Structures are given as structure tokens and as C-alpha cells.
Amino acid sequence: MRLAFDDVKAGFETEADVVVVGSGPGGAVAAANLARAGMKVVVLEAGPEVRPEDMARDTPRFLARYFWEGGLRIIMGTAPSPTMHARCLGGGSVVNSAIMLPLPAWVRREWRAESGVAHFDGPELDAAYARVFARCRVAPTPQAVWGRRNHLVRDAVQGVLGESGGGLPRAVHDCEGSSDCLTGCASGRKQSMDRVYLPEAESAGAEVFTCCQVDRVLTRGKRAVGVEGHVVQVPGWQKHGRFRVYAKHVVMAAGTMHTPVILQQSGINPRGLVGATLFCHIGGGLVGIMDEVVDPWVGATQGWGAISQEIRGLKYEGLWASPAALMVRWGDVGRRFVERLDEVKRAAVIACVYRGDVHGTVKASRSGDPNMRLWIPEHNVAPVMRGMKRAADALLALGARYVHTGIVSVVDEMRTPADTESMLSPRVQAKHLAMTMNHTFGSCRMTADDRGPVDPNGKLRGLDGLYLCDASVFPSPSAVNPQATIMALSDITSRKLGGLSLDEAPS
Ligand SMILES: Cc1cc2nc3c(=O)[nH]c(=O)nc-3n(C[C@H](O)[C@H](O)[C@H](O)COP(=O)(O)OP(=O)(O)OC[C@H]3O[C@@H](n4cnc5c(N)ncnc54)[C@H](O)[C@@H]3O)c2cc1C
Numbered sequence: 001m002r003l004a005f006d007d008v009k010a011g012f013e014t015e016a017d018v019v020v021v022g023s024g025p026g027g028a029v030a031a032a033n034l035a036r037a038g039m040k041v042v043v044l045e046a047g048p049e050v051r052p053e054d055m056a057r058d059t060p061r062f063l064a065r066y067f068w069e070g071g072l073r074i075i076m077g078t079a080p081s082p083t084m085h086a087r088c089l090g091g092g093s094v095v096n097s098a099i100m101l102p103l104p105a106w107v108r109r110e111w112r113a114e115s116g117v118a119h120f121d122g123p124e125l126d127a128a129y130a131r132v133f134a135r136c137r138v139a140p141t142p143q144a145v146w147g148r149r150n151h152l153v154r155d156a157v158q159g160v161l162g163e164s165g166g167g168l169p170r171a172v173h174d175c176e177g178s179s180d181c182l183t184g185c186a187s188g189r190k191q192s193m194d195r196v197y198l199p200e201a202e203s204a205g206a207e208v209f210t211c212c213q214v215d216r217v218l219t220r221g222k223r224a225v226g227v228e229g230h231v232v233q234v235p236g237w238q239k240h241g242r243f244r245v246y247a248k249h250v251v252m253a254a255g256t257m258h259t260p261v262i263l264q265q266s267g268i269n270p271r272g273l274v275g276a277t278l279f280c281h282i283g284g285g286l287v288g289i290m291d292e293v294v295d296p297w298v299g300a301t302q303g304w305g306a307i308s309q310e311i312r313g314l315k316y317e318g319l320w321a322s323p324a325a326l327m328v329r330w331g332d333v334g335r336r337f338v339e340r341l342d343e344v345k346r347a348a349v350i351a352c353v354y355r356g357d358v359h360g361t362v363k364a365s366r367s368g369d370p371n372m373r374l375w376i377p378e379h380n381v382a383p384v385m386r387g388m389k390r391a392a393d394a395l396l397a398l399g400a401r402y403v404h405t406g407i408v409s410v411v412d413e414m415r416t417p418a419d420t421e422s423m424l425s426p427r428v429q430a431k432h433l434a435m436t437m438n439h440t441f442g443s444c445r446m447t448a449d450d451r452g453p454v455d456p457n458g459k460l461r462g463l464d465g466l467y468l469c470d471a472s473v474f475p476s477p478s479a480v481n482p483q484a485t486i487m488a489l490s491d492i493t494s495r496k497l498g499g500l501s502l503d504e505a506p507s
């Protein structure tokens with residue numbers, strides 16, 4: 001059953017075996033497993049359901065309606081950067097590019113060594129990936145829907161640099177290559193949580209409430225006993241009635257930023273570790289303006305990619321977003337903006353995503369929004385800029401008129417290899433990196449000992465009945481896109497909680 005604003009605006013009180021806070025990749029998997037295990041499940045999601053007719057190309061309107069802080073959220077610190085967090089049924093899975101990659105073997109070994117959690121590098125995680133990949137119909141993006149843009153990125157990264165890659169595995173069935181992933185997928189091809197796991201949870205009896213924002217976890221002694229919050233209306237997020245859900249178990253899946261904030265606001269912060277860490281992938285993007293007309297809006301949003309063999313922890317991806325989103329960095333102003341508008345049809349975009357050894361924090365602000373800071377060590381600049389210079393040289397070798405990065409202290413329009421040398425200058429510092437940090441994790445780390453607030457069963461230390469099933473449990477960055485690992489770890493935690501088998505075959 002799915003309840004929307006009109007059904008609940010006056011407020012309500014109810015009971016369940018489990019209340020799941022947040023309906024993104026982590027929450028949706030947990031809800032489906034726990035409902036299938038026979039528990040009475042209530043899912044509370046702060047955002048609304050996005051209907052296909054609202055998945056239009058009007059990006060600024062879409063961001064305002066379906067992203068936290070209108071899509072204008074910033075992570076402060078060394079290089080203040082935008083970070084986008086969806087606020088809708090299905091969370092990030094509705095707006096993301098659906099890339100599904102398991103952790104590389106070396107990251108799994110590192111996670112196990114640094115956290116002591118055996119299943120990070122054990123057969124339980126292999127089995128969980130297999131179930132999640134089967135359910136989301138993950139398959140490599142077919143070449144037929146790459147479009148010219150992804151072919152050019154392949155020619156640059158694989159053809160010129162020799163980095164071997166391929167059509168990225170994505171949770172998409174029969175992709176049309178419309179390049180609209182950021183504003184949902186109106187044709188229903190993307191296997192986002194509102195289409196895959198949540199309907200399954202509902203069929204097994206779960207109640208899914210949208211427009212219900214949790215403020216606080218309720219506790220009695222050393223036990224979580226439910227949550228409370230208020231009903232919100234879109235647009236404007238005005239507060240309406242209050243709600244309380246009492247439950248034997250609380251599963252937090254409000255995402256890297258909101259899970260620690262809700263816990264902090266509830267006075268739940270064992271040894272000050274909740275929100276005491278934060279990790280994000282860093283990197284940058286390059287726009288190559290080609291002689292040919294590329295029509296970059298044709299082709300899968302992020303259809304081709306390669307994990308670098310040359311620079312450990314770096315990944316190259318073809319990328320697209322609407323010009324309204326891309327040109328925030330690249331657009332310039334006045335006459336130059338108008339000239340660049342005319343060049344958009346010739347653009348090929350490469351994103352370089354890097355697993356640095358950054359560290360940060362998430363703290364609840366007075367308004368209740370998360371306040372994030374991230375520090376990037378200077379030694380992380382060299383690998384990022386080396387990867388970006390290689391990609392820029394490759395685009396020039398393919399005949400790009402110029403390549404642009406949006407990084408101050410780098411030549412604005414690089415037309416020759418001599419120009420791209422500016423990317424390796426010591427004048428480029430961590431504070432100059434120009435990126436959007438959409439891969440965020442690790443604000444409540446899972447560890448075998450008490451260095452992290454979450455134990456290997458996904459339970460918060462020091463409080464019974466409270467589990468974490470989202471990106472906040474990562475012990476460090478994943479090096480690849482995180483959704484597959486968030487879902488697989490949530491699958492393991494919720495199966496343990498619901499008493500389901502950890503080696504069940506994919507269905
Ligand atoms: C543009 C973009 C592209 C991306 N592309 C990819 C990709 O291709 N592949 C990939 O692996 N990753 C990608 N990511 C990252 C990925 O989407 C996230 O890592 C993932 O969605 C995180 O899952 P989660 O369950 O931890 O949290 P979320 O997806 O953030 O879900 C949390 C949910 O909780 C809700 N919530 C928050 N606070 C409250 C509250 N107080 N009360 C009730 N509900 C609340 C939120 O509204 C949200 O729906 C992308 C991200 C973005 C923004």
C-alpha cells in the first residue's frame with residue numbers, strides 16, 4: 001500500500017514490526033526483505049513519488065521539486081563543491097545513471113583489513129551482489145544506445161590512452177539512450193527502487209508513506225522504539241500534521257547526510273562517532289568541443305567507462321546532463337555564454353572519478369539540514385590532474401577544437417598538449433578542484449571493533465533495535481559507483497535481521 005500527502009496530511013500514529021526511514025537503494029532493499037520475512041513494515045519517505053509525467057527535461061524545476069535544498073547543497077571544506085541528494089520515493093536511484101559495479105577486489109581486501117568486517121571480502125557479499133544484480137536486470141549498456149558521445153569517449157580513453165573499458169553495467173532494461181537519467185526515466189526503463197524493490201515490499205504487505213519526514217528516533221532506555229516527524233507538502237516543504245510510528249526495530253536508510261543528522265538530533269551518538277567521518281569521491285570533468293556535431297543529448301547518460309589500469313583508484317566515464325546543469329561550471333557569462341551555447345552540440349564530456357584519502361564530517365545544523373565538511377590532502381591532486389591531462393590530450397588527439405575543465409589556474413581553452421601541461425602545474429591545488437560530489441558515504445562506519453558506530457550486523461552500538469542500511473556504513477570510499485554495494489550490504493543486514501538465508505540464489 002502506498003500513501004501520499006493527501007492521505008496523511010492531518011498526521012497519524014501507527015505500529016509496525018519495523019519502520020524503515022528512507023526509500024533509496026538501501027531502504028528499499030531492506031523493506032522488501034523484511035516484508036518478505038513476514039514482518040509488518042512501514043516505510044517513511046520525506047519526498048513525494050515522481051510520476052512519469054513529472055520526469056520532464058526542465059532540470060531546474062525538477063531539481064527544485066525532487067532534491068534536498070533544491071539541488072543546491074554544498075559540501076564545504078578544502079574545495080567547496082555541489083552534492084546532489086534526491087528527495088523522492090526511490091531516493092538516488094530515481095535520478096542517478098543506474099551504473100552498478102561491484103567493489104574491485106583490492107578495495108574489498110582493504111575494507112576487510114581496515115574494518116575487520118569479514119563479509120566485506122566474503123562469499124556473503126558475492127551472493128548479495130548476485131541477487132541484487134538479477135533483480136535490477138543489470139546488463140552492460142548496449143552499443144546501439146551509446147550515441148556519438150559515448151563512442152567518442154571510448155575512442156579517447158580506450159583508443160588513444162589504451163585503458164580498456166566497455167558499455168557500463170546499468171540497472172536498466174532496454175535503455176532508449178534518451179540521456180535523461182538526472183530527471184528520472186519517463187519511459188520506465190531504469191530499474192529504480194520505486195519500480196523494483198518497493199512494489200515487491202508492498203506486495204508482501206509493506207505500507208509506504210511518502211511526504212513523511214522523520215525528525216527523531218524514539219527511545220526507551222537503551223532501545224529504539226519508533227520514530228516521529230511531520231508530514232511535508234511539495235513544493236515548498238511546508239510542515240503539516242505530525243506522525244509517530246512505534247516499532248520493534250528501526251532501520252535508518254535516510255542516506256549518508258540525513259541518517260547521522262536524525263541520530264544526532266535524537267541524542268544518539270555513541271562515543272561521538274555518528275557523523276564524525278565522511279568520504280566522497282573527488283575528481284573533475286572535461287568538456288571537449290569537437291569539430292563534428294556530436295548531439296551529446298543522444299545516448300545513454302553514462303554509457304561507457306573504464307577503470308584505469310594506469311592510475312589506481314581512478315575511473316573514466318562518458319557523461320551527460322542537461323546543458324542547464326552542465327553549464328553552471330562551463331557556461332561563463334555574457335557574450336562568451338552565448339557562444340558556448342552554440343558549441344554545446346559539439347560537446348563530448350569525460351568525468352574522472354578518483355578514490356582519494358579524503359576525510360570529513362556531517363553535523364546537524366540548527367535548521368535540521370546536514371552541514372558537511374571535507375578535507376582533501378594535497379597529494380590527491382597529482383593523480384586526479386594526471387588522469388584529467390591524459391583525457392584532455394586524448395580528446396585533442398581525436399581532433400577536439402579545445403578542452404575545458406572549469407579549473408581556475410588551468411588554461412581555460414586548452415588547444416595543444418602544451419596547454420594541457422598547465423594541469424600538472426604545482427599552482428593547481430586541492431582547493432582548485434572543480435567537481436560535483438555525488439558519491440558520498442561513510443558517515444557512520446561499520447567496523448568489527450568500536451572505532452565505528454555500527455557493528456557487522458548493521459546495528460548501532462549501544463542501542464538495541466536500531467540498524468543502518470544505507471551508504472553511511474561504508475568504511476572508506478568504494479572507488480566505483482556505490483549503489484550496487486549499498487544495496488548488497490543492505491541485503492545482508494536486512495536478511496540477518498529478518499532471518500532470511502544469506503546464500504539464497506538470485507531469483
Ligand atoms: C546525479 C547522480 C548520479 C548518480 N549516479 C550513480 C550511478 O550511476 N551509480 C551509482 O552507483 N551511484 C550513483 N549515484 C549515487 C547513488 O545514487 C547514491 O549513492 C545512492 O542513491 C545512495 O543510496 P542511499 O540509500 O544510501 O541514500 P539515498 O538514495 O539518498 O536515499 C535516502 C532517502 O531517504 C530520504 N530521507 C532523507 N531524510 C529523511 C527523513 N528525515 N525522513 C524520511 N526520509 C528521509 C531521502 O529523501 C531519500 O529518498 C549518483 C548520485 C547522483 C546524485
Ligand code: SF4
Nearest residue numbers: 175176178179181185
Ligand atoms: S538513458 Fe534514458 S532511457 Fe536510458 S535509463 Fe537513462 S533516462 Fe532511461
